Amino acid sequence: MESFITEKQFWTGIILLIRNYNxxxxxIFACVVHKVLKVHKGIKHTLNTCDSQLYCDQLFGIGTIKDTSVSEKSEADLIHVLRSVVENKNLEECEGxxxxxxxxTKKLQKNIEAVGKIDLLNKSYTCRFMLCDDLDDFAVQFVDNHLTVVILTQRDVGDKSKRWSDFILKPKLMKWSTSASLENVYSVDEEKYTKSLQLVDLEEYNELYKLLKSKYAEKFLNIWNNAKESTDPLKFIYEDLAIAAYLICLWHRVGLPIGFADLGCGNGLLVHLLSEEGFNGYGYDVRRRKIWDYYTHSTRLIEQTIEPLTFKLPEDVDWVIGNHSDELSPWIPFLSASxxxxxxxxxxxxxxxxxxxxKFQRRNTSISIYQDFYSYLNNISQSCGFITLKDRLKIPSTKRLALVGIERSYESNLNEKQMQHIAKFVKEERIKYRNNISVVDVKLREPHEKVRNCTQINKTIIDTLILKIFHQLLSPENNTIKTNNAERGKWRSGIRLPMRDIAQNLAKSDLKSIKAECGGIKTLLRNKHEIFEFHCGDLIGIRKPKAFVSQGNRQTIKKRxxxxxxxxxxxxxxxxEICTFIH
Structure with a gap:
């Protein structure tokens, strides 16, 4: 049965849809609002005559609607009026x-112009796309405490558009309407509502990101395979392409750098990308990576431990980059300021x-550790004298909040005094939150990383643990599934258990050998993905074997x-004959 919603919830969902059609x-990558017109009177006539010609006229300021019927406003004005609607305040003769x-667009060659229409009298929102066959026009209306969605496209849209309307648009709107916080949705306070990519031009960024993907994505996938890197290329390649596009757009806005230094550069891909795009720079990391050998000579990557208190940046560097820089992250504002x-x-x-x-010690337990750390880094930046800017990137990562320091909060003639303040602040922090070596030493990452992925444990111990967990899942209360092999009939697939239950059913002696490994039991089970599979995050089950595909990757077929x-x-x-493994 369809859930009821209130008018307040309806307009909350509409505001989120306007901001997040993507x-x-x-x-769609994102939408940019060009202009907002407030309709004082004649909403029915105005909306009925809002065709593509009217759109172009209004967008470029020609104006075919009488001046007395509309006035130009901002997105904040729109939000203010909708908040007044849901709070039953006077609308000041505003009809929509x-x-x-x-x-x-993400992949389409051209971006798409559109007009959205909010009709406060009929409690509806419509969106029409101009000269576009790739997106469907639609209308959303609040009727008898229900939300209705109708496709308005005149062409034969078929079942695909209906499915999009019924199974994507409407459920998402219902979720936004019933679960979003009214204060956050209607707030114009950037601390409460942080848009993505605020510090760059969205259109420039999107076009550059698409260009970089077309130039480098396939090339880097081949490099990754040739270098036999163990990390996921799809995540790292597209993430660093997005970060490179962001930095280039940011530099276009605030001034091109003389040079940059990426501290803790890891695989060096971001350094390579920026170098290939004509920017002078360096990458530093405590360990050399195999993939470094595959970059061009113009990519300057240096294997060096960064000792923050003694490290000197090259003289031709005026930008410091910390991209997932881990132990160096709190030092990035300090190194920049000093x-x-x-x-x-x-x-x-x-x-x-x-x-x-x-490891970071929590300052504020009422928020997540990531938000707490991000807030602390902001405090460090301000203590180092930066006017700190915040932004949210669009990258394939849950850690996407960035800090940018461009200008100082003090004049250059006060720099020496500020350096004394910074040195005192850092010293006090290091004493208060010290490591186990000494009060003053900085404990950085070792040049040679210890392998901790459950692959260095004795094979007999691993095999014993795997069998114990397998028999836990293959309990008497198991499920059965039909197989394609008529002779075998039904095959027991077992049950699913939370990770916590699996760990509790193992003896302490079983867990001792893997206690120090990264991820512990979870890493062990992920390494045995041919036996186990994860469901809904933390539920573990037995994976049903699948036949290999003849044209697929045969590197692991018939090896074990x-x-x-x-x-x-x-x-x-x-x-x-068809099993991936040896019988």
Whole structure:
């Protein structure tokens, strides 16, 4: 049965839809509001005559609607009026709004112009796309405490548009309407509502990101494969392409750098990208990566431990980059401030550490540790004398909040005094939140990383643990599934258990060997993905074997014995000919 919603909830959902249409259509990267017109009277006539010609006239200021019937407003004015609507305040003879958009596309060659129409009298919102066959016009209306969605496109839209309306647009609107916080949705306070990519031009960024993807994505995938890097290329490549596009757009806005230094550059891909795009720079990391050998000579990557108190940046550097710089993250504003007055920085933090190199200790337990660390880095930046800017990037990562220091909060003639303040602040923090070595030392990452992924444990111990967990899941209260092999009939697939239950059912002696490994039991089970699979985050089940595809990747086919053939009471549900493993 369909849920009821209130008018307040309806307009809350509409505001989120206006801001986040890209959340219901994967073809769209973001939308830019060009103009907002407030309709004082004649909303029915205005909306009925809002065709493509009217859109162009209004967008470029020609004006075919009488001046007395509309007035130009801002997005904040629109939000203010809608908040008045839901709070039953006087509407001041406002009947609706026209919103003129540009929708930025992800893969389509051209961006798309559109007009949104808010009709306060009929409690509806419509959106029409101009000269576009890739997106469907639609209308959303509040009727008898229900939300209705109708496709308005005149062409034969078929079942695909209906499915999009019924299973994507409407459910998303219902979720926004019933779960969003009214204060956050209607607030114009940037601290409460942080838009993505505020510090760059959205259209420029989107076009540059698409260009960089077309130039480098396939090339870097090949480099990754040739270098035999163990990390996920899709995540790192597209993330660093997005960060490179962001930095270039930011530099176009605030001034091009003389040079940059990426501290803790890891695989060096961001340094390589920026160098290939003509920017002078360096990358520093405590360990050399295999993939470094595959970059061009113009990519300057240096294997060096960064000792924050003694490290000197090259003289031709005026931007410091900290991209998931881990132990160095709290030091990025310090290094920038202490180098010279003109130095600027970009910091995208990930793992949380203190100045001492110890794990970050919580300051505010009422928020997440990531938000707490981000807030602390902002405090460090301000203490270092930066007017600190905040932004949210669009990257394939949950850690996407950035800090940018471009200008100082003090004049250059006060720089020496400010350096004394910064040194005192850092010293006090290092003493208060020290590591286990000493009060003053900075504990940084070792040049040679210890392998901690459950691959260095004795194989007998691993095999014993795997069998114990397998038999937990294959309990008497198991499920059965049909197989394609008529001779085998049904094959027991077992039950699903939370990670906590699995750990509790193992003896302490079983867990001792993997207690120090990164991820522990979870890493062990992920490494055995041919046996186990994860459901809904933390539920573990037995994976049903799948036949290999002849045209697929054959590197791992017929290399190891089939676990199910050896240990499952029903054997393997696949025949020896089509099973990926040896029977």
């Amino acid at each position: 959340a219901v259509n994967k073809k 709004f026209l919103i003129f958009y540009k929708f930025l 180098h010279r007055y003109q130095m600027r920085y970009f910091l995208l933090p990930c793992c949380a550490y203190e100045f001492s190199g110890a 014995s089939c676990f199910f053939h050896m240990h499952h009471p029903d054997g393997c549900p696949l025949s020896a």
